[in-house]
Amino acid sequence: xxxxxxxxxxxxxxxxxxxxxxxxEYVILAYIVGTLTNIATNHQLGRLPGFIAFVICTFVxxxxxxxxxxxxxxxEVRSINVFLRRKIxxxxxxxxxxxxxxxLGFLTNDFKLLETNRIDAEFDAxxxxxxxxxxxxxxLYSNWILTVVFFAGSMIPVLASNLFQKPxxxxxxxxxxxxxxxxxxxxxxxxxxxCVRLYDRAEQVACKNEPKIxxxxxxxxxMNLLNNNANSCINVIANVGTxxxxxxxxxxxxxxxxxxxxxxxxxxxxxxxxxxxILILLxxxxxxxxxxxxxxxxxQFLKDAGKKTRTGLSCMMNCHWMESVFQETVxxxxxxxxxxx
Numbered sequence: 001x002x003x004x005x006x007x008x009x010x011x012x013x014x015x016x017x018x019x020x021x022x023x024x025e026y027v028i029l030a031y032i033v034g035t036l037t038n039i040a041t042n043h044q045l046g047r048l049p050g051f052i053a054f055v056i057c058t059f060v061x062x063x064x065x066x067x068x069x070x071x072x073x074x075x076e077v078r079s080i081n082v083f084l085r086r087k088i089x090x091x092x093x094x095x096x097x098x099x100x101x102x103x104l105g106f107l108t109n110d111f112k113l114l115e116t117n118r119i120d121a122e123f124d125a126x127x128x129x130x131x132x133x134x135x136x137x138x139x140l141y142s143n144w145i146l147t148v149v150f151f152a153g154s155m156i157p158v159l160a161s162n163l164f165q166k167p168x169x170x171x172x173x174x175x176x177x178x179x180x181x182x183x184x185x186x187x188x189x190x191x192x193x194x195c196v197r198l199y200d201r202a203e204q205v206a207c208k209n210e211p212k213i214x215x216x217x218x219x220x221x222x223m224n225l226l227n228n229n230a231n232s233c234i235n236v237i238a239n240v241g242t243x244x245x246x247x248x249x250x251x252x253x254x255x256x257x258x259x260x261x262x263x264x265x266x267x268x269x270x271x272x273x274x275x276x277x278i279l280i281l282l283x284x285x286x287x288x289x290x291x292x293x294x295x296x297x298x299x300q301f302l303k304d305a306g307k308k309t310r311t312g313l314s315c316m317m318n319c320h321w322m323e324s325v326f327q328e329t330v331x332x333x334x335x336x337x338x339x340x341x
Contacts (some may be wrong), residue, residue: 001293002114003122007076015076023130025062025136026273032228034142035267041261053257066265077119084298085154087112091301117287125284127275132141135273142263146253149246150267154275156241157234164230171223178219182212 005014032055039047085107139147189196189205196205250264 001124002080002118003076006080007039008079011072011076013122015069015072016130018065019123019127020067020130020134021065022064023127024134026270027134028058028062029054030135030138030142030266030269033269034260034262036262037265038262057075066191074292075122076258077115077123080119082112082116084114084302088298088301091304094304094307106129110294110297114298116292118291119286121284125281125339128280131273132277135270135277138266139270139274142266143247143259144318146246146250146259146264146267149249150242151274153241153243153246158275158278160234160237161230164226164234168223168227168230171219171226175216175219178212178216182216242275243268246271246321290299314333 022317035051039051072192085182088111136147136151156308186209196202247264247268250259250267252262254260254264
């Protein structure tokens with residue numbers, strides 16, 4: 001991990017600790033929902049003042065932890081960027097001029113991609129792991145049966161979306177081919193625009209191009225229709241799998257006395273905290289893949305910077321030796337000139 005390798009280890013651990021506290025807000029919200037539900041169903045009005053005071057103090061501590069987390073994270077991102085930019089430039093300066101000109105964009109566009117898709121993505125992935133771990137732990141503690149059902153239901157839309165990926169990708173490829181064919185033909189017509197204007201054949205050429213337009217728009221229609229239908233199906237599956245069936249089972253367990261209404265509502269509150277971190281981790285994994293060549297270049301530049309540092313030290317030692325020899329030669333010449341005079 002770049003964030004661990006090039007940052008202060010103490011600050012990194014503090015960021016992870018504060019990030020875990022920040023991630024616990026989902027668990028705290030679920031606890032609040034469950035407790036208030038139990039207070040209402042059991043008519044325990046006397047518990048409200050103390051519980052409200054607890055909620056206020058908890059959210060104040062969460063806010064402080066999040067503010068410190070934001071400050072430390074922004075500071076570490078800045079420190080890592082400064083270190084890497086300095087070392088990368090040091091490694092670049094030891095290369096030929098033509099390579100430096102080609103690599104100049106690396107410090108702007110590529111490095112910005114490294115920051116967003118690697119450094120920030122690593123911090124976000126740590127947050128996602130903390131959120132998923134805390135949410136699952138609290139949900140299993142509340143009621144493991146409901147947790148398994150809600151977690152399995154949350155995975156159903158993810159699996160269902162994979163079924164539509166290949167048809168959508170195939171439709172997208174067909175649209176890309178149709179678009180390329182359309183653009184190519186239009187380009188040919190534009191290149192021959194002088195002849196078309198000379199013989200006054202603009203209407204005929206436009207009519208000849210119409211089949212390409214119809215093919216392009218039909219491919220676009222099919223792609224959009226398939227995408228919209230897939231989203232509609234996934235939404236229905238998500239509603240049934242992540243809410244209706246688990247909630248029905250939860251009500252059944254409540255009626256059987258195997259769980260409380262508060263536990264059911266708290267797990268419902270946590271249900272999004274099951275699938276969202278997983279989706280975030282999958283997304284960040286894709287982001288890591290986009291920065292793999294950049295990370296390899298950074299490693300090479302850092303190696304070059306290390307070599308140049310050792311070479312620079314030897315050059316400085318040689319320069320100091322030559323300077324001392326030059327000074328001694330000057331002194332000897334001055335003494336000779338004084339003796340002859």
